[in-house]
Amino acid sequence: MSNLLLLLILLPAAAAGVCYFVRSSAVRNLTVLATGAILTLASLGLLSHGVFEPIEVGSILGIGSDFLVTVLDFALLGVIFFYGIKHKSILIQAFTAAQAVLLAWFEIVMVKHEAVPALAGDQLSLIMVLVISIIGSLICIFAIPYMKEHEEHLHLKKSRQPRFFFFLVLFLGAMNGLVLSNNVLWMYFFFEVTTLCSFMLIGHDATEIATRNSVRALWMNAMGGLAFVLGMMLVYMEAGTLNIAAILTSGNQTALMLTGLGFLCLAGFTKAAQVPFQSWLLGAMVAPTPVSALLHSSTMVKAGVFVVLRFAPAYAGSFLSTGVAVCGAFTFIACSALGVGQSNGKKILAYSTVANLGLIICCAGINTPLALTAAVMLILFHAISKSLLFLCVGTIEQAIGSRDIEDMRGLYARLPRTALITIIGILTMMLPPFGVLLGKWMAIEASADSNIFIVVMLAMGSALMVVFLARWAGSMMATREEGGRCESQPTLTRLPLLILCLGAVVLSIASPWIYNSLLAPWLGSAPFMVGFGSLESAHGTFVVVPLFLVLGLGLLYAVKAGSGYRKVKVMPPYLGGANSSVDGTYVGPMNGDVPFAAGNMYLGELFAEGKLTPVFNALAVALIVLMLGGAL
Known part of the structure; x- marks a missing residue:
């Protein structure tokens, strides 16, 4: 040993x-x-x-x-x-x-x-x-x-x-x-x-x-x-x-x-x-x-x-424990809000990382078996999905010379393999029945035993995170062009991406058994029972394997339903009656043809990084001082 x-x-x-x-x-x-x-x-x-x-x-x-x-x-x-x-x-x-x-x-x-x-x-x-x-x-x-x-x-x-x-x-x-x-x-x-x-x-x-x-x-x-x-x-x-x-x-x-x-x-x-x-x-x-x-x-x-x-x-059951939970929850909502206003792919992932780490720390502060289960689940699945996404951004940046998600619009048409893997990675961060969402559900359920302020911060932070992750995934699929041949990649680039992508999906399917074999013995008082591929507790049931089966059937149906859409006539976007005779343009000032362009909303006035960061920093310092002062 x-x-x-x-x-x-x-x-x-x-x-x-x-x-x-x-x-x-x-x-x-x-x-x-x-x-x-x-x-x-x-x-x-x-x-x-x-x-x-x-x-x-x-x-x-x-x-x-x-x-x-x-x-x-x-x-x-x-x-x-x-x-x-x-x-x-x-x-x-x-x-x-x-x-x-x-x-x-x-x-x-x-x-x-x-x-x-x-x-x-x-x-x-x-x-x-x-x-x-x-x-x-x-x-x-x-x-x-x-x-x-x-x-x-x-x-x-x-x-x-x-x-x-x-x-x-x-x-x-x-x-x-x-x-x-x-x-x-x-x-x-x-x-x-x-x-x-x-x-x-x-x-x-x-x-x-x-x-x-x-x-x-x-x-x-x-x-x-x-x-x-x-x-x-x-x-x-x-x-x-x-x-x-x-x-x-x-x-x-x-x-x-x-x-x-x-x-x-x-x-x-x-x-x-x-x-x-x-x-x-x-x-x-x-x-x-x-x-x-x-x-x-x-x-x-x-x-x-x-x-x-x-x-x-x-420190379980102490004021320090409550202070840790509040500090973590505050970081979760603050960084989720700051991530909404970003278009830089790496910066989006950075704010997402800090927010999810805050969620893990919040779970450590709540300090119940359910919260600790959520913390470890988040550590495991966040590590897989986030490493995958960072490697995808690096691959995309070297291919197109940019890490801005606006430049990734319609990426599927140019880099179909990398775009698809990136989208899967994003989905594993925000949708059920994937492991990260499972951990978040556990964290919010555990916060119900803490206090209402933590519940609200976790719920709002989760909603804000979905905004910027879904926006990014949607941008990459926003194309009317047929995906080309899969791009060539070095084996040592493609292999880690495929392994991490497969791992994020397969381990999510296996999450009930991961919990049963690795976490339940550590917790002593296990908050879940595993039954029919689901995690069952007094707080509720998270259906894992049955939901994956439904997801798989839905995916097969979608592929079949969309298999012939390339054969239909592609119509230009409807622009409120102002379409011109040239495809992809509309009638603009002086009756000129103006190219149509799509873009995301970043709500800069509401989620301005420069304005919010000093306020969030000051509040966080106050919370940390309160946490340490309460311990004394």
Whole structure:
């Protein structure tokens, strides 16, 4: 078991070293492919083994594991501080120096350094390892042909791919280490590794905007790291242990303990880009698309929600728990509203990501078995659908030179395969009986046991999200032209897209059994019963398999009914009696022919990003202060 766990954590680090130091592109590509395959098999092997009690890791390469992590902690902080100096960021320097001083005091003076089992695995950890290892590996594989074309577009004299793949692959090992950690100090170390990796990847292209956004991401996440250290110190002062399993079962909810847990949640908020910290993740969209996909789906931001979820049992039933739920629900509705006014595909996905992360955090705050079920379901299915959509946007951008959804109008006529996969990905985000909608239904049902304000925010946020997702999908199908031949794509581009698309559908069909085998044992008090391919509870029944059967029959009927529509005469759009004699035009001013054009409404006056963001940020700060103040 120890060997399997270390493989999941250390193999990506070793593979990252190969990618960086061996400059052969063939060796690098083979290393990425082999690492992805091994991580996938290892994660499935860990799942087949099942949950396991916390285990100790004696030494790594002959060095005590706890001592090695401590040394690497300070080395990592030194690297981050160096970049703070390099980019002349006082905030990075201040937050990193404060972390180093507090961590030194904590390690030297406060901690007794008793033997703490370093790694543990419950159902939550196993699901996270699957998400990281499989989806993350597919994204890394997609990056192989993508980065080749990306660098050709930039006309680089010297390839930067060795450094790019170093941090991309290292990310996977850091995330596996974080979700498997049972020692708070280990979790903190991996938490900070993800901070450095994201900084390096966001600034990869070395343009002015990329550098500026990477620096912002670094100082915001360095602030989250400082909150983590403060929370860790306060929790240790009260609990007297670094053992996460012991902390979760202690039942200690003193003011000091809840304050420490509140700071840990604040660290999770920054990492998950919750309002008012969302700007770093929105800025990350300047990075190459595989970076965006990795950050938004299976790493980095999921580290934030994982921290909040991991410590949820320790603050259950407290005011802090309610505060976490309100903060998450507010982020959900705020970012759903901000997404309505966007036409940039990546920015739409970014706001959608932050909103859904807010929904997951809200579920952690509601903290009932039903809410926790919703949270884990959303983590799983959101990761699949969102990684698929980001990779689709990257593919479309390289094909048409734009990520604006207005430029994707009628995309099916030009790129039928990519357009169809993108539309399926969008549908899995917003329609029943797909997994993301199932998770949202569970979240709204769970919020009914909380308070009316959370119910309203979740319902309104869900409605707003449908607006901008449906608008995007409709635009791509808005064509009267017959779809051409499927576009040619490199195998390593097409394969991840097809696997993720198929996974989003097949796993949604299997969601009742996923719940029964993975989540029900973790929850103790299971809120659902599985019957006839449906999830049944006192709150209601979500019909999964029967609805998929109806959906399949409806699709077959639609295909048959529309099979002959190309043979009928295509009429121009009716323009209120003003059609001219030239197809596609209408009679305009001075009786001239004006071309007909279709476009979406973005309701800029109501959902203006520049006007709403400062207001939402101020409200979010007030809610966070109230959350931490209530813990005291």
